[in-house]
Amino acid sequence: MKVINLHQEEKELIKLAVDKNRHAQQKIYSKYSPKMLGVCRQYIKDIHEAEDVMITAFMKVYTNLLHFKHEGSFEGWIRRVMVNECISFIRVQKKINFLEDENFIEEKSNNIESKLSxxxxxxxxxxxxxxxxxxxxxxxxxxxxxxxxxxxxxxxxxxxxxxxxxxxxxxxxxxxxxxxxxxxxx
Known part of the structure; x- marks a missing residue:
């Protein structure tokens, strides 16, 4: 029985995607897009806008793959790209306001036990x-x-x-x- 080194397989897939191999890029997209849509959805309420942001972020992933150093997880690297793209999208939409609260006192959080879905x-x-x-x-x-x-x-x-x-x-x-x-x- 032959054991496949999954990490090596991922490295090879990334290398092919860097070389603009569409099949490799599609495999990466297919593997990670469901989770990454969930990440985008955390920041962007509208599912269609979240999907658009995810697709734009994947384009940035492909463009910047040669900068991935294989230090840490590939999924974590993609996730960071997604989060940054969500932040950029929200900034451009001017849908975010931060209020300075000079009288802020940090409160202890209460754990609310719940059976929420x-x-x-x-x-x-x-x-x-x-x-x-x-x-x-x-x-x-x-x-x-x-x-x-x-x-x-x-x-x-x-x-x-x-x-x-x-x-x-x-x-x-x-x-x-x-x-x-x-x-x-x-």
């Missing part, structure tokens, strides 16, 4: 104001630190922390409202 959670995140949503996704989903977020978005670190705090508070309030609605107590 993935769709419910996505609905709640989608209904956050764009600034809150962006910071929430970058911090909670992508795992960036506030200093990194501040640099990426050109804002103060305190603004990032404030936006996250407000996003969490709004999510908690909306989860409570949703639970009350489901229980018929609202």
């Amino acid at each position: 993935v769709d419910d959670i996505q609905f709640l995140i989608d209904n956050l104001p764009n600034g809150y949503k962006m910071i929430f996704n970058l911090y909670c989903i992508e795992g960036y630190k506030h200093q990194e977020i501040a640099t990426m978005l050109g804002i103060n670190e305190g603004t990032s922390k404030s936006q996250l705090s407000h996003a969490r508070k709004m999510l908690q309030e909306n989860v409570t409202k949703l639970k009350n609605y489901e229980n018929g107590t609202e």
Whole structure:
């Protein structure tokens, strides 16, 4: 029985894609596009716009493949391209506002135990104001630190922390409202 080295197979696929091999590019797209659409969807509410951004980001992936150093995961590298493209799209659309909150006091987050579906959670995140949503996704989903977020978005670190705090508070309030609605107590 022959064991196939998957990492080597991926390296070969990347090399072919760098050489503009359409079949290799299609294999990369087919493998990663479902997850990457989910990443784009986290930032962009409209599925059609999210798909457009994903396709644009994949074009950037193909254009910049020769810069991929094979350090870390290829999927992680693609994901970073997707996130950056989402941020660029939202900036161009001017759909994001960050409010400076000089009186910000960081609150401890409450874990709200719930049996919310993935769709419910996505609905709640989608209904956050764009600034809150962006910071929430970058911090909670992508795992960036506030200093990194501040640099990426050109804002103060305190603004990032404030936006996250407000996003969490709004999510908690909306989860409570949703639970009350489901229980018929609202």
